[in-house]
Every structure is written in C-alpha cells, then in structure tokens.
Amino acid sequence: MFPWSGVMAMGWARAGWCLCALLLTQAADSDPVGPTRTQVQVYDSEVPTEILTVPGVPTDLQLAPHEKITGLALGDTLQWRVEELPGHLFLKPLRPDLFTAGTLVTNLRVYSLVLRSTTPQGPWVMRVRWILDEEKSLSSPSGKTIHLFSLIPRRVHTHYTIKGDAEFRPLEVFDDGRFTWIDMGHPQVLPAVFMVDAEGSRLVNYLLHPPYFVVQRLMPRFLLKLGATEVEVINPDYGKSSEAQGEVPEQKP
Known part of the structure; x- marks a missing residue:
C-alpha cells in the first residue's frame, strides 16, 4: 500500500493477471482500430x-x-x-x-x-x-527527430470542411504540408482520430501540443470519435501538395 498524505491510499489488487494478455491480437477482424x-x-x-x-x-x-x-x-x-x-x-x-x-x-x-x-x-x-x-518531438519515417518547438505551424492548406456539432468539434483544422494541426481549444474530452481513405478507416496517433492535436501526416478525411459521437473533417486539398502525402520531408540543418 502506498503512503498517501491526507488521502486514503488504495491497495494494489493482486488478481494474478497474466501479463501475456499484453500480446493479445485484435479482438475481431471488424475492429476499425489499426495495429x-x-x-x-x-x-x-x-x-x-x-x-x-x-x-x-x-x-x-x-x-x-x-x-x-x-x-x-x-x-x-x-x-x-x-x-x-x-x-x-x-x-x-x-x-x-x-x-x-x-x-x-x-x-x-x-x-x-x-x-x-x-x-x-x-x-x-x-x-x-x-x-x-523538453523532449517534445516528432519522429519521421527515416528515424530523424523533429522538435515541435522548431515547427511553427504554417497554414498551407486551410480549407478543411468540418461536419458535426459534438462538444469536441475543432475550432480550426489546417496543415503545413506535412502535419495536420487540429485546434481543439480547451477540450474537456479527448476523442480518438480515425483516418479514412480508400482502404477503410484506422486509428492514428497524435501528439498534444496545446491547443492542437498534431497528426504526423496529411489525411484526405478523418473522424474525431468518442463513443458513438463523431465529427467528420474533409481535406479538399489533399494530394495537391508537392510534398509526399503523409511523410515528413528531410529537415535541413
């Protein structure tokens, strides 16, 4: 039991967990979440x-x-x-x-x-x-690390369409030609982000860089989802960038 000043500490439940559960595969083929x-x-x-x-x-x-x-x-x-x-x-x-x-x-x-x-x-x-x-960074597919503090968002594409009126509806969505920046203001909840393309939908990771969610790629369409509630965001300019979609270009020193 942990020492806890002023608050009753909770004892650790020793239920004999099998830690091999961490190696569980996806629960079903229909699961929309990626690997x-x-x-x-x-x-x-x-x-x-x-x-x-x-x-x-x-x-x-x-x-x-x-x-x-x-x-x-x-x-x-x-x-x-x-x-x-x-x-x-x-x-x-x-x-x-x-x-x-x-x-x-x-x-x-x-x-x-x-x-x-x-x-x-x-x-x-x-x-x-x-x-x-001080460790806030993004990693490119080549293994290079790009520090967020060196990435001042550049609004290259701003004509994103936002559909839905959930409490987590973004204030603004834009991209800088490499990353998607989702301005969430000061959200009370944190929805999941699903990229939608010709291959279906899959969960994508994002970093919190208040007030933004930063997704390390460009997306033609994505959903913000929390339970059964969702907000749809469409990027009409997807594919118009001269840079490779969804990849981080090599940074010049």
Missing part, C-alpha cells in the same frame, strides 16, 4: 490524460526511467483492477461503459487521469506514455 494502440501525450500537470480501455485487457501506463509510483487515488476501486510493476502501472476495467478519475503520484510528477471503458469494437489503447516539454 497501433499506443497513446503518446505531452505531459502537462494541468491537463488530464483520458484513457480508453476495454474489459479483460490491461492498459499499460509506461513511466519514465527511474520514475517510481508513490501514490494512487482512484475514484472507483471496485470495478477497476490495478497492478504495478517497476516503471509500469496496469489498469483493467471489469466491464464496459465505466468512468472514473484519479491522480497518480510518482517521485517525479503528478498525473491526472480520466478513465473510460468501452467495447473491443470501439477505439481503445494498450499503452500510454508521456513525453516532456
């Missing part, structure tokens, strides 16, 4: 991390090297199973349609968490990790 289920978020103590999970599958919160958990306060300790290993915190809901929030405290940082459980047919993640402001 990647990793959520990467820029750490901000003022911005909660919203995590989508599914029953029966532990979601791995990956901590930084030498980061140790010292406390966890979770609203619902009955319907969420929690397991700790060095550098990792595993969360597993018992059923879909659950919601809770909590605070994770380590020797380095304090994380605000918003946890939701969904069904295997919806968007969900198996891994969550954070990057710090």
Whole structure:
C-alpha cells in the first residue's frame, strides 16, 4: 500500500493477471482500430490524460526511467483492477461503459487521469506514455527527430470542411504540408482520430501540443470519435501538395 498524505491510499489488487494478455491480437477482424494502440501525450500537470480501455485487457501506463509510483487515488476501486510493476502501472476495467478519475503520484510528477471503458469494437489503447516539454518531438519515417518547438505551424492548406456539432468539434483544422494541426481549444474530452481513405478507416496517433492535436501526416478525411459521437473533417486539398502525402520531408540543418 502506498503512503498517501491526507488521502486514503488504495491497495494494489493482486488478481494474478497474466501479463501475456499484453500480446493479445485484435479482438475481431471488424475492429476499425489499426495495429497501433499506443497513446503518446505531452505531459502537462494541468491537463488530464483520458484513457480508453476495454474489459479483460490491461492498459499499460509506461513511466519514465527511474520514475517510481508513490501514490494512487482512484475514484472507483471496485470495478477497476490495478497492478504495478517497476516503471509500469496496469489498469483493467471489469466491464464496459465505466468512468472514473484519479491522480497518480510518482517521485517525479503528478498525473491526472480520466478513465473510460468501452467495447473491443470501439477505439481503445494498450499503452500510454508521456513525453516532456523538453523532449517534445516528432519522429519521421527515416528515424530523424523533429522538435515541435522548431515547427511553427504554417497554414498551407486551410480549407478543411468540418461536419458535426459534438462538444469536441475543432475550432480550426489546417496543415503545413506535412502535419495536420487540429485546434481543439480547451477540450474537456479527448476523442480518438480515425483516418479514412480508400482502404477503410484506422486509428492514428497524435501528439498534444496545446491547443492542437498534431497528426504526423496529411489525411484526405478523418473522424474525431468518442463513443458513438463523431465529427467528420474533409481535406479538399489533399494530394495537391508537392510534398509526399503523409511523410515528413528531410529537415535541413
């Protein structure tokens, strides 16, 4: 049990999890989510991390090297199973349609968490990790690293069409010829992003660079989805850029 000043610490549930569950394949061929289920978020103590999970599958919160958990306060300790290993915190809901929030405290940082459980047919993640402001970067397919602070958004294509009136409707969407920038303002929820093309729809990762979601590619069409609610965004200029679509061009020193 963690020491917790002023808040009752929760004991770790030792339910004999089989960690090989982390190697589970997709639940069904109809699952629209792509092979990647990793959520990467820029750490901000003022911005909660919203995590989508599914029953029966532990979601791995990956901590930084030498980061140790010292406390966890979770609203619902009955319907969420929690397991700790060095550098990792595993969360597993018992059923879909659950919601809770909590605070994770380590020797380095304090994380605000918003946890939701969904069904295997919806968007969900198996891994969550954070990057710090000084590490805030994007990686190109060639392995080169591009720091976000050196990327001042350049509005190359701005004629995006936004359809839908959900609370997470973007204020603006544009691209700089390489990345898609989605201005979310100050959202209370964090929807998943699905790219839609001739091959179907698939989940894409994004980085949080407030107030933007930054997707590391260009997309002809994409959906912002949370549960059954969605907002559609269409890029009429897709394919008109002289740069390769969806790829990061080599950066000049």
